[in-house]
Amino acid sequence: MRPYTYTAPATLEEAVRALSEAGPGTKVLAGGTTLFDLMKLDIETPPAVVDIRALPELAGIDTAGPRELTFGAGALMADVAADPLLRRDYPALAESLAKAASQQLRNMATVGGNLLQRTRCTYFRGGPPFPCNKRLPGSGCAAIGGLDRGHALLGGGDACVATYPGDWAVALIAFDAVLDVTGPRGTRTLPLAGLHVEPGERPDREHTLAWDEIVTRIRVPVTAAGRGSTYHKVRDRESYAFALASAAVAVTLGEGGAVEECRVAVGGVATRPWRCPSAEEELAGAVLDRRSARRAGAAAFAGARAGTHNAFRIELGIRTVAEALRIAGERALR
Amino acid sequence: MTSEVVTEFTVNGQAVRLDLDPRESLLDVLRERLGLTGSKKGCDHGQCGACTVHVDGRRVVSCLLPAVQVNGRSVRTIEGVAGPDGALHPLQQAFVDHDALQCGYCTPGQVMSGLACIAEGNAGADDDIREHMSGNLCRCGAYPGILAAVRAAAGRREG
Ligand SMILES: Cc1cc2nc3c(=O)[nH]c(=O)nc-3n(C[C@H](O)[C@H](O)[C@H](O)COP(=O)(O)OP(=O)(O)OC[C@H]3O[C@@H](n4cnc5c(N)ncnc54)[C@H](O)[C@@H]3O)c2cc1C
Ligand code: FES
Ligand code: FES
Numbered sequence: 001m002r003p004y005t006y007t008a009p010a011t012l013e014e015a016v017r018a019l020s021e022a023g024p025g026t027k028v029l030a031g032g033t034t035l036f037d038l039m040k041l042d043i044e045t046p047p048a049v050v051d052i053r054a055l056p057e058l059a060g061i062d063t064a065g066p067r068e069l070t071f072g073a074g075a076l077m078a079d080v081a082a083d084p085l086l087r088r089d090y091p092a093l094a095e096s097l098a099k100a101a102s103q104q105l106r107n108m109a110t111v112g113g114n115l116l117q118r119t120r121c122t123y124f125r126g127g128p129p130f131p132c133n134k135r136l137p138g139s140g141c142a143a144i145g146g147l148d149r150g151h152a153l154l155g156g157g158d159a160c161v162a163t164y165p166g167d168w169a170v171a172l173i174a175f176d177a178v179l180d181v182t183g184p185r186g187t188r189t190l191p192l193a194g195l196h197v198e199p200g201e202r203p204d205r206e207h208t209l210a211w212d213e214i215v216t217r218i219r220v221p222v223t224a225a226g227r228g229s230t231y232h233k234v235r236d237r238e239s240y241a242f243a244l245a246s247a248a249v250a251v252t253l254g255e256g257g258a259v260e261e262c263r264v265a266v267g268g269v270a271t272r273p274w275r276c277p278s279a280e281e282e283l284a285g286a287v288l289d290r291r292s293a294r295r296a297g298a299a300a301f302a303g304a305r306a307g308t309h310n311a312f313r314i315e316l317g318i319r320t321v322a323e324a325l326r327i328a329g330e331r332a333l334r
Numbered sequence: 335m336t337s338e339v340v341t342e343f344t345v346n347g348q349a350v351r352l353d354l355d356p357r358e359s360l361l362d363v364l365r366e367r368l369g370l371t372g373s374k375k376g377c378d379h380g381q382c383g384a385c386t387v388h389v390d391g392r393r394v395v396s397c398l399l400p401a402v403q404v405n406g407r408s409v410r411t412i413e414g415v416a417g418p419d420g421a422l423h424p425l426q427q428a429f430v431d432h433d434a435l436q437c438g439y440c441t442p443g444q445v446m447s448g449l450a451c452i453a454e455g456n457a458g459a460d461d462d463i464r465e466h467m468s469g470n471l472c473r474c475g476a477y478p479g480i481l482a483a484v485r486a487a488a489g490r491r492e493g
Contacts, residue, residue: 005337006339032400032403033380033398036399037398040378053403101469103451105398108399
C-alpha cells in the first residue's frame with residue numbers, strides 16, 4: 001500500500017475544508033470496505049484520506065416522515081437493513097441491504113459509501129499484467145473476449161463491460177432516490193439516477209460527484225408501492241455473494257389485479273444501477289400474472305448484449321424480474 | 335508522506351496507546367504489535383471472516399478496518415472470550431462438543447461471529463444462523479457442526 005496522510009475531522013464543515021485543502025486525489029474514507037480493500041491492492045492510491053465515518057452530521061435514519069425517508073450517508077448498512085418501518089413498508093430497500101455482503105461488513109459499511117463501491121471485475125481488481133481501461137485508461141479491456149461470466153449485459157461498450165455490483169443503489173433507483181451533496185461550492189441535490197454513468201469511452205469515470213464533494217444524505221419519496229416491493233437476488237450460493245442477476249420491483253394493484261403503479265430496476269447485470277422504463281410500460285394497466293411478468297422481464301433485457309460466457313444471465317435476468325414481480329404482487333395484495 | 339497517528343483504544347478491557355501508520359489494519363496491529371494471534375488472516379480482503387473481532391460490541395472484519403479508526407473504541411478478540419481462569423465460554427465448549435472444527439483456522443472468527451449472531455438475536459432458527467454466519471467461510475466444511483454449536487449455545491434444540 002502507498003503511504004498516505006490520514007485526518008479525522010470532528011465536523012462536516014471541517015471535513016469539507018480538510019478535503020479541499022488536501023487537494024485532488026484525496027479520498028474520503030467511510031467504512032473502508034471498498035476503499036481500504038482497493039488500497040491494499042494498489043488499485044486506489046490516494047495520497048491523503050479524510051475519515052468521515054463518525055461525523056455526527058452523516059448519522060441518522062428517519063423512516064417515519066410523511067413525505068420522505070432519509071438516510072444519513074454515514075448510517076451503517078446493518079442498521080438500515082434492520083429498521084423495522086423500512087422492513088415493513090419498503091421491503092425492497094431493506095432486503096437489498098440485508099442480502100448484501102456479510103453481517104460483519106454491514107456493521108462497517110455505510111449506506112453512502114455503498115453507492116460508490118467499485119466493480120468486482122477480476123481484471124480490474126487483479127492489476128497488472130491485465131489491461132483495464134477503468135484502472136489504466138487506454139490500456140484495453142481484458143474482460144472483452146476473456147472471462148466475462150459476471151460481466152455486464154446492459155450498458156457496456158467497446159471499452160468496458162464491468163458490472164456495477166451494488167444492490168442498494170438498484171433498489172434506491174427504483175424508488176427515485178435523491179442525494180444531498182455538500183462541498184466547498186455549497187450544497188446541491190442530485191437524483192441518484194444522475195450519479196452513476198455508463199463507461200462509454202471513459203470507463204475510469206464512474207460517477208458525477210466532484211472529488212471534493214461529500215454525500216450527506218439519501219432521500220426517498222414516500223410511496224404506497226413500497227409495501228408491494230421486493231429485492232430478489234440470485235447468486236451462485238444462497239448467501240454472501242454478489243448478484244448474478246437481481247431485480248428491485250414495486251407495484252400497486254387495482255381492481256382485478258391491474259397494475260397501477262410499477263417500478264422495476266435490475267442489478268448485477270449492468271454497468272450502473274439500471275432502471276427499466278420499458279418493463280414498467282409493459283406492465284402499466286396490465287393484469288399482473290405469469291405472462292405479463294415474463295413480458296416485463298423480456299422488455300428489461302431487450303437491449304442486452306452478451307459476451308463470451310455470460311449469455312445465460314439474460315434468461316436468468318428475465319426470470320429474476322418475473323419472480324420479483326410475483327413476490328411483489330403477493331405483497332401488494334396483503 | 336505517511337505520518338504516525340496516535341491511537342488509543344481498549345483490547346479485551348486493557349487500554350492501549352500506539353503510534354500507528356494509517357496503512358495498518360486492525361488485524362495486523364492485533365497480531366504483529368500486540369501479540370494477539372488468535373484472530374487469523376485468511377484472505378486479508380474481507381471475504382472469509384477469519385479475522386472477525388468485535389468493536390464496540392459489534393462484529394467486524396479486522397482486516398478491512400484501518401486500525402486508526404478504532405481510536406476511542408473498544409475491541410474484543412477471541413483472547414477475551416474465555417473466563418479469567420481459562421474456562422471455555424459456553425460457545426467455545428459447544429464447538430468442542432459438536433465437532434465444529436477440523437483444522438481450526440477459521441474457528442476464532444467463527445466463535446466471534448457466533449457470539450454476535452446470538453447477541454443480535456439472529457440465532458432463532460437454523461436458517462437465520464446459516465444466513466448470519468455466511469460471512470465466515472470454513473475451508474474444512476465444518477458447517478453442520480458450527481450450526482449445531484451456535485444453535486446449542488443459543489439454547490435451542492434442532493429446527
Ligand atoms: C467480501 C465483500 C462482499 C461484498 N458483498 C456485497 C454485496 O453482496 N452487495 C453489495 O451491495 N455490496 C457488497 N460489498 C460491498 C460493500 O457493501 C461496500 O464496500 C460498502 O458498502 C462500501 O461502504 P463503505 O462505507 O465501506 O465505503 P468506503 O470503502 O469507505 O468508500 C467507498 C467509496 O465511496 C467514497 N465515499 C464513501 N462515503 C462517501 C460519502 N459520504 N460521500 C462521497 N464519497 C464517499 C469513498 O471515497 C470511496 O471511493 C461487499 C464487499 C466485500 C468486501
Ligand atoms: S482475513 Fe479478514 S475476512 Fe479474510
Ligand atoms: S476448521 Fe478448517 S477452515 Fe474451518
